Amino acid sequence: MAEEPSLSQKATQLALDVANGRHPLSKFVPPALLLADAALSAGVIWKIPYTEIDWTAYMEQIAQVVSGERDYTKIQGGTGPLVYPAAHVYLYTGLYHLTGEGKNILLAQQLFGVLYMTTLALVMACYWKAKAPPYIFPMLILSKRLHSIFMLRCFNDCFAVLFLWLAIFCLQRRSWQLGALFYTIGVGVKMTLLLALPAVAVILFLGAGFASSLRLAAMMGLVQVLLGAPFLAENATGYLGRAFELSRAFLFEWTVNWRFLGPSIFSSWAFSMALVYSHITALVVFSFSWLKPGGKSLPDVVGAVVRGRSPFTPTEQKAVSRDVTPQYILTTLLTANVIGLLFARSLHYQFYAYLAWATPFLLWRSGLDPVRQYVLWGAQEWAWNEFPSTPTSSGIVVGVMAMTVTRVWWESRGGLASPQGATVKSEKAKQ
16 A cells, blocks of 8 residues: 655645646746736835936937937937937837936836836746746746846836847737737847847748748838838938947947956957857757758758748648747747857846846756756856956856857757657658
């Protein structure tokens, strides 16, 4: 006769089942954490002093736009020229009027608190849709730096991240048009979101089909033109040069990631080119696993696209689209984003907004056990809270991202979708 489990054994098993999503109580973990973070966020706003960095400069620049200036080369603030696309201008124009020309900082913090909670709820919904286990959800609410970026700094990265997660939310639900729309609006807030573009392209190509993806790409481009229209009409070269500047200088004193290399290497042209080539190489390597749902090789896909046609028959396309699962979408998009951050020339503290909510999911997808997931997350969190950054903290920033990307690649060699290309192969066999 089997021995009856003790009360402690039953409690342990219950906790494990809830943490791993095997119990009906598991579904209450996200809302409970959301409520806890709402209380934490309120405490941050009321108890921790606001720190001025970019808010005043944003408001100074917006004041000039409100007064009628449309030439980007003439719009200046305390920190320098306006260097963000038009959607940033529209969002902060709204904040300018809501906060009494930017003077009501407390109201601004409260609005960013709502923005934070809204984005967090979206992140949790995307994690749940991708069948992420509840035990990784606490990592989503425990970041000191992330709370600071939203509620103590009011950076525009917060809006860009909102639109990124709105795009993911819609793409996971196969609303390709809305997903593409939210993504391009996010790019219109800050061009950092372009790091995720390779994954967005692959997802739309496989999920919506070749012809539809081309139409969606045209739509995204048109949205950028419409957003920038008032500024493009005044000085198109000035707008594009400032809002989407790719040759921006990077200062060693503010870098969070590559400080351990020293100023001479950091500032060198050779290092810059090495990062560019490494970024491209990583994307090519990952593309082999990203394209697994199609059941075709990368050369076959590229060859068909170059010839202006789909590499899939209509029957194959339906099968391919079914394998573009919510988990595939989240893994692919977050991986492309972290690859871009890994090989970025310089990251500032506000860039953690793009990384903090990506890391827990990717650490889980990396195949590491929960203990090592939390250890790496904790190391990353410590490094991003070290100010100013040090050779040690910057080494950890780069090291954790590199390990995360490498482990995800190792685990995804057979493909990210399930079944990996099997549906297409089955359809071919039937034919």
